[in-house]
Amino acid sequence: MPCRCSLCRGDAGKPLPAFLAAAAARPDPARAAVVVGGYSARVDASFLDAVPSVRFVFSTGAGVDHIDLHECARRGVAVAVANSGTVYSTDVADHAVGLLIDVLRRVSAAERFVRRGLWPVQGDYLLGSKLGGKRVGIIGLGSIGSLIAKRLEAFGCIIHYNSRKPRDSVSYRHFSNVRDLAAESDVLVVACALNKEAHHIISKDVLDALGKDGIVINIGRGPNIDEAEMIRALKEGRIAGAGLDIFENEPKVPAELWSMDNVVMTHHIAVFTSESRSDLRDTTIANLEAFFSGKPPLTPVLPW
Amino acid sequence: MPCRCSLCRGDAGKPLPAFLAAAAARPDPARAAVVVGGYSARVDASFLDAVPSVRFVFSTGAGVDHIDLHECARRGVAVAVANSGTVYSTDVADHAVGLLIDVLRRVSAAERFVRRGLWPVQGDYLLGSKLGGKRVGIIGLGSIGSLIAKRLEAFGCIIHYNSRKPRDSVSYRHFSNVRDLAAESDVLVVACALNKEAHHIISKDVLDALGKDGIVINIGRGPNIDEAEMIRALKEGRIAGAGLDIFENEPKVPAELWSMDNVVMTHHIAVFTSESRSDLRDTTIANLEAFFSGKPPLTPVLPW
Incomplete structure (x- = not known):
């Protein structure tokens, strides 16, 4: 099965609002969001409004200051982050x-x-x-x-x-x-x-x-x-x-x-080792697989 | 009593042979030599020939590859180095x-x-x-x-x-x-x-x-x-x-x-901390004091 993520579907490079709108407008709208790093996007009310189908947010960053946890909790959106494990x-x-x-x-x-x-x-x-x-x-x-x-x-x-x-x-x-x-x-x-x-x-x-x-x-x-x-x-x-x-x-x-x-x-590279990148890839995939199988996230911040 | 080292007596800046000749020619010729670092001077037969009154060599460096230990031992010259302790x-x-x-x-x-x-x-x-x-x-x-x-x-x-x-x-x-x-x-x-x-x-x-x-x-x-x-x-x-x-x-x-x-x-600075400099000064003085009091060196390489 070809990958169905928004990037593979050709939405790479779009500004965030257009990217989110495209993800929401598909016949099978996005159910999970992967947020890379702490500064690329804020997951807040307007983000969640833009893609209301999202029920799971996974952040690859080492902090959660870019995620409005209260807003996610209020909407029943599960949140998991890589740093709950020992990746970083x-x-x-x-x-x-x-x-x-x-x-x-x-x-x-x-x-x-x-x-x-x-x-x-x-x-x-x-x-x-x-x-x-x-x-x-x-x-x-x-x-x-x-x-x-x-x-x-x-x-x-x-x-x-x-x-x-x-x-x-x-x-x-x-x-x-x-x-x-x-x-x-x-x-x-x-x-x-x-x-x-x-x-x-x-x-x-x-x-x-x-x-x-x-x-x-x-x-x-x-x-x-x-x-x-x-x-x-x-x-x-x-x-x-x-x-x-x-x-x-x-x-x-x-x-x-x-x-x-x-x-x-140094330029925010404390987490950048080839080993942690490959751990991160594994953690991200494992969390998404769990979510799409109806199981709890592996490294949750907010309870499933 | 004013310091009677060769530097304080005005021999600083002389090329090594002239420096050693001056130390040997004094009415009270040098009995001890302090060698700074590993590359400023080699303590070998010609060094010891130039100041035959020297009976004690103290090296502030972390190695002894610049000291001909066999030649020192043969002449009964005691050798001590800073690195015998834990200075460096x-x-x-x-x-x-x-x-x-x-x-x-x-x-x-x-x-x-x-x-x-x-x-x-x-x-x-x-x-x-x-x-x-x-x-x-x-x-x-x-x-x-x-x-x-x-x-x-x-x-x-x-x-x-x-x-x-x-x-x-x-x-x-x-x-x-x-x-x-x-x-x-x-x-x-x-x-x-x-x-x-x-x-x-x-x-x-x-x-x-x-x-x-x-x-x-x-x-x-x-x-x-x-x-x-x-x-x-x-x-x-x-x-x-x-x-x-x-x-x-x-x-x-x-x-x-x-x-x-x-x-x-880095430029050979592994031993350069202000703390080790002050430890080194103390170790150097303590060894010289011991030598001039007729006691064994504190951090010897060759036995007294």
């Missing part, structure tokens, strides 16, 4: 640790130095900062945050964390307040989901509590950080550096960051 | 892991992409490769190699190693032959000292055994790798990438490497 968590945790080592040990800055052929000419060296003994404050000790903690423990880092409630299963020090966590940390790692409370959770106040030797790592969501305040703090030397996989207005990265040697930036 | 090991291990994550997850390549402002224009993404499950073959399971293994275990890597003899204290799989290790590994990490047997231990043969998906990390010594063969293998896609802190003819880095996106290069 280890890759994101690995990337966070990579960014931290890079910032502390100045790998990308050294890279630029070597590739410009400056080593034989200037003989400069870059003095980094040791991982061991650093107090790392993790905001959000979910699956990703926990894996970051486990990795950094092997480097001799001291783990603190912030979450709504302390976890019984860990011995790390808990802080109910992010400002207090920042004041007791050398590094802050943002590993929480984006919701109303977590918007600009890294504020000017938190950055000042972290202080001039402090480093911020963000693999959560761009708007978790007040980006303008972070850039100001970096420029004024009120924090020491940052490792960022995500930005407040992607794909726009403020040009002021481009020339900073103490900042390491 | 953790920093070098951290740097090795950082290079590996960077190569696998393409951090520096992504960095260049973002800093050129290409993200909004091209929308490209770089597909990396997962750390978990990678078989990492470590050549040399000394203090640095062991710390690398410990760190990579936390990422879910499978550790193999090569050393002259198997270690009873570890459960990792031992290979007595580097070619066999390469054939069973996805990543090779060079963490051994440089000696006659380890010169070009990463040969064409070993690179071919590692294969087209394989990655080489070098934090040992430049000449541990046959650099020309490695560059050829990278150009021809016979290996997948490399992370290099050291090079065969430092500070010269072959220009062919400068434009390769699958290579991450």
